[in-house]
Amino acid sequence: MTAHLIVERAGLFDTLQDRGRIGFQALGMPVAGAMDRIALRLANALAGNADDLAAIEIGVMGPTLRIEADSIRLAVVGPATLELMAGPDTTAKPIESNRSHTLQRGQALRVGMVDGVSTAYLAVEGGFALPPFMGSGSTYTRAAIGGLDGRKLRDGDALPLVRAAASTREDKKLAAPFDYGSGPIRVVPGPQEDHFSEEGHATFLGSEYVVSKEADRMGIRFEGPSIGHSEKGPDIVSDGIAPGAIQVPGAGLPIVLLADRQTVGGYAKIATVISADLPRLGRLLPGHRVRFAAVTVAEAEALRREQEKRLAQATAGLQPARPEGGIDIDALYELNLIDGVVWG
Amino acid sequence: MSVRYLNCGDTAFSVEFGSTIAPDINARVMGLHARIAAERAAGRLPGVVETIPSMRALMVCYDPLATTRAALQPEIEALVTGGLEAAAPSRTLAIPCCYDDPEFAPDLPEVAERTGMTLEAVIARHTASDFHVYVLGFMPGLAYVVGLAPELELPRRSQPRVRVPRSSVGIAMNMTTIYPFDSPGGWHVLGRTPLWMFDQRREQPVLLAPGDRLQFRRIERSEYDAIAAQVEAGMLDWSTLEVKA
Numbered sequence: 176m177t178a179h180l181i182v183e184r185a186g187l188f189d190t191l192q193d194r195g196r197i198g199f200q201a202l203g204m205p206v207a208g209a210m211d212r213i214a215l216r217l218a219n220a221l222a223g224n225a226d227d228l229a230a231i232e233i234g235v236m237g238p239t240l241r242i243e244a245d246s247i248r249l250a251v252v253g254p255a256t257l258e259l260m261a262g263p264d265t266t267a268k269p270i271e272s273n274r275s276h277t278l279q280r281g282q283a284l285r286v287g288m289v290d291g292v293s294t295a296y297l298a299v300e301g302g303f304a305l306p307p308f309m310g311s312g313s314t315y316t317r318a319a320i321g322g323l324d325g326r327k328l329r330d331g332d333a334l335p336l337v338r339a340a341a342s343t344r345e346d347k348k349l350a351a352p353f354d355y356g357s358g359p360i361r362v363v364p365g366p367q368e369d370h371f372s373e374e375g376h377a378t379f380l381g382s383e384y385v386v387s388k389e390a391d392r393m394g395i396r397f398e399g400p401s402i403g404h405s406e407k408g409p410d411i412v413s414d415g416i417a418p419g420a421i422q423v424p425g426a427g428l429p430i431v432l433l434a435d436r437q438t439v440g441g442y443a444k445i446a447t448v449i450s451a452d453l454p455r456l457g458r459l460l461p462g463h464r465v466r467f468a469a470v471t472v473a474e475a476e477a478l479r480r481e482q483e484k485r486l487a488q489a490t491a492g493l494q495p496a497r498p499e500g501g502i503d504i505d506a507l508y509e510l511n512l513i514d515g516v517v518w519g
Numbered sequence: 520m521s522v523r524y525l526n527c528g529d530t531a532f533s534v535e536f537g538s539t540i541a542p543d544i545n546a547r548v549m550g551l552h553a554r555i556a557a558e559r560a561a562g563r564l565p566g567v568v569e570t571i572p573s574m575r576a577l578m579v580c581y582d583p584l585a586t587t588r589a590a591l592q593p594e595i596e597a598l599v600t601g602g603l604e605a606a607a608p609s610r611t612l613a614i615p616c617c618y619d620d621p622e623f624a625p626d627l628p629e630v631a632e633r634t635g636m637t638l639e640a641v642i643a644r645h646t647a648s649d650f651h652v653y654v655l656g657f658m659p660g661l662a663y664v665v666g667l668a669p670e671l672e673l674p675r676r677s678q679p680r681v682r683v684p685r686s687s688v689g690i691a692m693n694m695t696t697i698y699p700f701d702s703p704g705g706w707h708v709l710g711r712t713p714l715w716m717f718d719q720r721r722e723q724p725v726l727l728a729p730g731d732r733l734q735f736r737r738i739e740r741s742e743y744d745a746i747a748a749q750v751e752a753g754m755l756d757w758s759t760l761e762v763k764a
Contacts, residue, residue: 200571200580201552202725203655203662308719318659318700320719365526366533412540413656413663415571415578417527439573439656447528450583475529476583483584 178244178339180299182332183283188234190314190392191303191322192296192434194227199309200438206418207313207321210392210434210457211294213353213486214252218298220490221250221275221347229305229312229322230298235460237286237295238328242278245340249284250275252349253295256287274348274496275300277341292458293390301338315435316392348496353489355455359468362421362446363475367411370443371423375403379445379467384429386463392435395459401427402445413441419448419456421467431456449475451482522599524592525576529583530568534595535576540665540693544575545653549730550603551577555595564594572729573654574663611732611762614697616688616710617743618642623687623711626676630690630707634670642737644668645709650695650733660699660717660725664733667693679705686712688735695735697727710735713747714760720753734762 182189192215195208209215209232216226231238237255251257251272258267259276260283267285270276272295278284289295305312305323314322323332368376384399402423409425416422420432422442431448432440433456448456449470459465470478525533534551537544552572558564566586571578581591618624631641650666667690675691680703683689687698689706696706699716716726727733738746749755 198569199725200569201655201729202660203657204659204725309724315659318717318719320659325719363526363528366535367525412538412574413654414533414535414573414576415527415531417531417578417580419528437657438571439654444527447526447531449528450530472526472529472532472588476587479529479583 177304178247178336180247180334180336181241181243182238182328182330182334183241184239185328185330185332186233186235186237186286189238189328190232190234190316190326191229191305192232192313193229193311195313195434196309196311196315196321200415203438204309205315205317205435205438207315207392208311208434209296209313211253211296211454213355213454214294214296215298216486217273217349217353217489218250218252218296220493221252221273221349222248222298222300223275223342223344223347224298224300224302228298228302230296231328233286233289233295233297235293236288237297239283239285240297241283242280243333244280244336244338246277246279247336247338248275248277248300248341248346249297251286251295251297254290254292255295256290258285258287259283260285271348273352275346277346291460293460294458299336299338300341301336304335304337317435346496347493349489350492350494353486355458356452359466360452360455361449361470361475361478362419362467363449363472364446364469365444366414366447367407367443368445370405370407370409370411371445372403372405375405375427376445378402379429380469383464383466386459386461386465388461390459390461392433394430394432394436395456397429397431397465399428402429403427404443407443409443411441411443413439416440416444417447419450419453420444421446421448433457449478451475451478524596527578529588531578531580532588532592533576533578534599537575540574540653542651545651545665547603548572548575548577551595551599552729554598554603555579558598564591566591573656609728609730611734611764612727612760613734613736613762614688614712614714614760615738615742615746616646616712616735617738617740618645618710620711620740620743624709626689626707627709630671630673630709633673636670641671641709644671645690645695646735646737648695648735650735652727652729652731652733654729655725655727658699658702660727662696662716662727662731664695664697664727665693667695669693673707675705676707679703680708683708684711686715688712711743713743713750714755715750718750718753726757
């Protein structure tokens with residue numbers, strides 16, 4: 176009998192995502208992939224996987240999943256509310272995110288709201304037994320490819336699992352939540368700086384922008400002061416779009432292009448968000464406020480290398496976690512107090 | 520115009536050969552695209568992830584954990600200054616297209632009226648046009664195909680259609696395109712091909728590639744239906760579309 180995770184109730188926008196579909200942009204194929212590659216990688220590390228296995232990207236509110244396997248090890252990374260149900264009609268008990276849990280057949284995990292950011296990731300040990308498309312398990316819904324039938328999860332879906340049971344190794348937790356950084360979102364000016372006026376650049380770097388309701392896997396439309404173009408105007412002969420490219424159409428409001436971005440586009444791009452800060456953008460919710468600050472390409476590369484070092488330390492420094500599936504609030508509280516002594 | 524190297528963050532840069540749509544500029548883009556692919560196949564240019572050609576520029580995508588812009592750009596510059604062979608069209612494809620069913624060709628009468636030609640003359644100009652695939656983008660498998668007969672040049676429709684059926688053949692400006700999916704669209708639809716531009720059942724699902732040369736071949740509805748049945752069944756061998764010189 177094949178092992179499955181059953182989607183008893185789907186969340187708002189759950190899709191399978193890995194690092195993306197790389198190498199086919201010349202054919203117009205968007206990369207897709209995780210909006211927050213940091214959380215994806217940490218979730219895989221906690222589940223005992225290689226970095227690049229597809230996991231469930233949870234958008235804003237997560238699913239309820241029933242275990243139809245002898246046992247399963249899974250890990251949720253991100254500030255999501257998690258509750259474990261021992262079976263149908265049993266009381267739900269809160270369990271922690273940012274660690275792995277070993278759950279048994281018939282138990283169900285309810286992933287509630289993600290708190291304060293837009294995404295969290297749920298990885299399972301061994302991954303999902305779904306065929307890759309053009310080398311990737313990432314879901315790209317606009318072309319209905321990848322993941323499970325190229326779409327977001329629905330009530331009643333059965334996600335096939337590679338492993339029928341969890342391995343016997345112990346559960347792990349993050350030593351600390353990953354520090355994504357704060358302050359302005361860093362950008363490298365260009366490629367079309369010359370399509371913006373001097374005031375336009377000053378407005379962009381000197382103003383606060385608010386994430387509008389038009390924010391999804393393709394990109395984020397910001398609201399705020401209008402950015403002035405130069406005499407060259409907002410239109411260009413279409414060229415390639417890098418992840419994090421900030422295009423500014425005629426109305427002057429910036430749009431940051433993210434995982435599901437089209438491969439080429441015809442609006443002038445004032446700057447590109449640096450790769451180290453893309454996961455921060457992937458976590459933004461409507462109403463969040465950001466500022467942008469300019470750095471050089473060399474500075475951006477150094478920031479990425481520094482982040483990579485911290486990420487490698489985080490995955491190398493996972494700590495043993497108490498081997499259980501669900502605990503009550505009092506015990507959880509007590510455990511946290513003595514954590515360092517007993518489990519450190 | 521001299522070549523410019525434009526910043527696209529810390530994972531890409533753009534090699535811009537010009538700012539207009541012109542065959543000689545696009546030929547250099549495709550030349551560099553092919554040259555970098557050959558270098559990578561030979562194990563050189565570590566850290567390059569992929570390249571994205573567009574009408575006038577090539578975007579070089581790299582992994583900032585495997586290389587740096589400072590190390591990579593001089594290597595790309597050397598390829599550019601060393602001379603790029605104008606990439607010959609890799610192949611010529613004959614695209615069957617049915618212009619004769621009014622359901623397939625909703626904009627044919629309007630195009631005829633606005634260009635002052637008969638329906639037959641519009642179809643004849645489209646099938647006589649020498650088309651080149653310059654770039655794919657916007658959605659998977661959607662090709663911008665340049666080379667439309669100048670008499671047919673029109674701006675996009677002022678009111679885009681909410682739904683254009685898959686495999687519709689449209690024109691706008693000096694280009695033609697074939698819709699890979701049902702989607703909104705503002706091009707003037709002249710006909711429909713039984714081919715699918717994107718067939719996810721195939722290992723390589725995209726039919727067209729930058730550099731391809733295209734000719735449209737007029738077919739009757741009966742031939743359309745026969746080819747469509749083959750396509751539906753996944754039985755059409757794409758290599759049979761190639762026109763041998």
